[in-house]
Amino acid sequence: MTTRKVLRCGTVFPGCNFVSHGETDAEVLAKIAEHAKNAHEMAHISSALRTRMMAQMESEGGEKGKH
Numbered sequence: 001m002t003t004r005k006v007l008r009c010g011t012v013f014p015g016c017n018f019v020s021h022g023e024t025d026a027e028v029l030a031k032i033a034e035h036a037k038n039a040h041e042m043a044h045i046s047s048a049l050r051t052r053m054m055a056q057m058e059s060e061g062g063e064k065g066k067h
């Protein structure tokens, strides 16, 4: 039932290998915002940047179990 979301930071910050996973778009965005603050010194995610991130959001396959 649960479709996990994934967002690759490299799609927004080229060269970055960080990947954010979450149950919802909001969770993924929250994680990548925290990462961006620490790794990219972006204290605030602008609405334009958020829109770009949302456009890059992907769904993970619905495999059972956890890795």
Ligand SMILES: [Zn+2]
Residues within 6 Å of the ligand: 009, 010, 013, 016, 017, 018, 035, 036, 039, 040
């Ligand atoms: Zn990054």
